[in-house]
Amino acid sequence: MADQFHVAFSSSLKGAGIIAGGPYNCAEGSLLSALGRCMKPSFFSGPPDGAELADNARKLAEKKVIDDLSYLKDNNIYIFSGTNDETVSQKVGDQIKAFYQSVGVAEEKIRYVNDIAAGHAMITQNYGNACSTASKPPYINKCDRDEAGNLLNHIYDAALNAPSSQLSG
Numbered sequence: 001m002a003d004q005f006h007v008a009f010s011s012s013l014k015g016a017g018i019i020a021g022g023p024y025n026c027a028e029g030s031l032l033s034a035l036g037r038c039m040k041p042s043f044f045s046g047p048p049d050g051a052e053l054a055d056n057a058r059k060l061a062e063k064k065v066i067d068d069l070s071y072l073k074d075n076n077i078y079i080f081s082g083t084n085d086e087t088v089s090q091k092v093g094d095q096i097k098a099f100y101q102s103v104g105v106a107e108e109k110i111r112y113v114n115d116i117a118a119g120h121a122m123i124t125q126n127y128g129n130a131c132s133t134a135s136k137p138p139y140i141n142k143c144d145r146d147e148a149g150n151l152l153n154h155i156y157d158a159a160l161n162a163p164s165s166q167l168s169g
Contacts, residue, residue: 017155018080020082023092023098038092072103078154084118117132121133123141
């Protein structure tokens with residue numbers, strides 16, 4: 001969802017943090033594509049094609065259906081895809097990166113984390129299921145990583161304040 005919103009409304013955003021998602025308009029209106037090539041590509045469906053989807057997005061931008069893709073070029077993009085994710089394949093994450101490269105986002109603006117043995121979940125430093133848990137409620141996995149912090153630090157290209165050591169509020 002983060003990628004879909006980011007591309008469609010790029011003039012309003014500074015960047016995107018995409019955790020276990022697919023490239024913009026991957027399903028192209030088809031539930032079969034959404035559940036197949038956009039999540040778990042098979043021998044028959046193959047993965048989505050990031051460059052082709054970028055071309056499709058250009059056409060939508062020309063028709064003013066979405067924002068002009070030139071707004072994306074200066075954005076910082078953070079992509080996370082766990083090696084144990086059985087819900088959204090890393091082949092799909094690879095194509096998110098290819099999409100952003102195809103629309104002109106420089107390599108140094110894209111951080112693609114795809115080497116953590118995490119399942120399909122939000123990754124945390126100290127709460128949740130075991131890191132490699134594939135897909136199980138509450139869909140939060142303890143991987144000894146502050147993934148939300150890593151994502152925000154990359155998007156804003158700055159070191160954020162450390163989390164509070166004591167809850168308040």
